[in-house]
Amino acid sequence: MPNETSGERLLARRYRLLTHVGRGGMGTVWQAHDEVLGRDVAVKEVILPHGLTDEERAVHHKRTFREARTAARLGHPGVVTVYDVVEEDGRPWIIMELIKARSLDQVIKQEGPLDIRRAAEIGRQMLAALHAAHQAGVLHRDVKPSNVLITGAGRMGERAVLTDFGIATASGDATLTQTGLVMGSPAYIAPERARGRVAGPASDLWSLGVTLYAMVHGKSPFERSEPMAALVAVISDEPDPPEKGGRLTPVIEGLLRKNPDQRMDAIEAGALLDDIVRQETIDTQRTMAVEYSPDELPGRTLPRPGETPGPEPRDVPGSDAMSGRPDELTRFDSPAELAALAGAAPSAAPADATAREEAVRDDPADDRSEEHT
Incomplete structure (x- = not known):
């Protein structure tokens, strides 16, 4: 079957593909309709690079099935829900919760940098989802604004949802990453991963820190014109001071410590983010005079x-x-x-x-x- 799947396609005799929702490095996401349960869903079509050997193709398929198992067992409101995974045409398709929302990356590009309270609220929701994943032995390894969906209308009703656990790893799973290949987005990847070392929960927290920086400044401090230059910057360069960070500055600086052993942990970061949201809310309240x-x-x-x-x-x-x-x-x-x-x-x-x-x-x-x- 060609990559550009027809909208009339009925996948696994159940999921009717309708329209494109988005495209990423690991595949295309479709809006589809579940003919059995009568609900709309999202279907991730895994598109593999050209020139792969049969062995490499099998490795990618295993990774996709693992992604489905990883995300499905989390069961957290901050993580997109996985309903099913099916195999057709010799490859897996992941059936997920359909969230009609912009990505955080789109929000930043369309609206510009976020205010401190809004960034802190989104950040603490992301942190809660990551902490739940880490407690379950799961690492995301590709936390970035394009993998965060923002739902709800208005700042007080927004919900941040982490998606695309396509390169996630779980405790007990053998690594499926090819030797010498670093998976993830260079401008958001942690220094230890850029050096090829073992990733841990602190690696996801680094990426969260870069995402917080991007929310208030509009882009990652390690963004460069070439991917390799971004990796070199992550390893060698100190990020520019978060001049627009305001009360987020201690959180950003704590999460962007290059040594993972010295990096701020989830508990401390969560407490600081909670304080920021609470304090910002109190500061914006006004007392009305009663005559x-x-x-x-x-x-x-x-x-x-x-x-x-x-x-x-x-x-x-x-x-x-x-x-x-x-x-x-x-x-x-x-x-x-x-x-x-x-x-x-x-x-x-x-x-x-x-x-x-x-x-x-x-x-x-x-x-x-x-x-x-």
């Missing part, structure tokens, strides 16, 4: 209809339970004070403490025999 009329001020009891107003309640020392100060009183002594608390300018405010006491004694509505101070 009261003098008769509606807190602490003033209003008479019911038909009821004759009684004398003002006497002040009792120690009654201010909220303040915790037993000698402080809560009292509205005069119309001038009421007007001031209501936001209006008093018509005749007492000039000093002596005038205030005289005003209180001359008030016929005040039957108190002594003044509490």
Whole structure:
């Protein structure tokens, strides 16, 4: 079957291929319809490079089946769900959850760099998905903006979903990467992997750090015109300081330590990202002023209809339970004070403490025999 599959194709007598969704280094993703369950799905068509031997082709097929098993066993809302994997025309096809959304890479290109809070929120969702994968013994090994789907409308309702575990490895699986071949995107790959060393969870965290940098700066700090130049930069060059990182700067710098043993771990990074999101949310809140009329001020009891107003309640020392100060009183002594608390300018405010006491004694509505101070 040719790579450009007909839209009338019925895969495995069940999945009808409809339209292209995207294309990557490991294949083409289609929107398809599951004729059995009556739902739309995404189908990844694995397209192999030309000139491969039969043995190399078999290795790629095994990798694809492993990808399906790896992603299917995660079961995390931040990881695209794998429903099925079928073999047709001598190669595997992966049936996945269809997520109609832009990639993070598209969001950055269309909208420009993200604000700090939005980047931190997306970053912590990515980190949660990676942490769940690492707990299950799974490495992604190709974390980058084009492998993150952003769903939902508006910043508060966005969901970040990691996709394309095409070169993931799982604990207990023999390596399927050919000797001397580095799989992944050069501008996002970790230094230890660029050197051909064994990858670990810290390698995914490096890629997350580069992705955070790209979210607030628009591109990876190691982006170069040639892939080999990008690999050399990852190994040899220190990234440019994250000048637009704001509160994300400690996270980015911690994740981009070249020595994986000194790199910030998921727990510390997650705590910092949580604090950023929480603090940014608090800082953007505004307190609305509530206006009261003098008769509606807190602490003033209003008479019911038909009821004759009684004398003002006497002040009792120690009654201010909220303040915790037993000698402080809560009292509205005069119309001038009421007007001031209501936001209006008093018509005749007492000039000093002596005038205030005289005003209180001359008030016929005040039957108190002594003044509490």
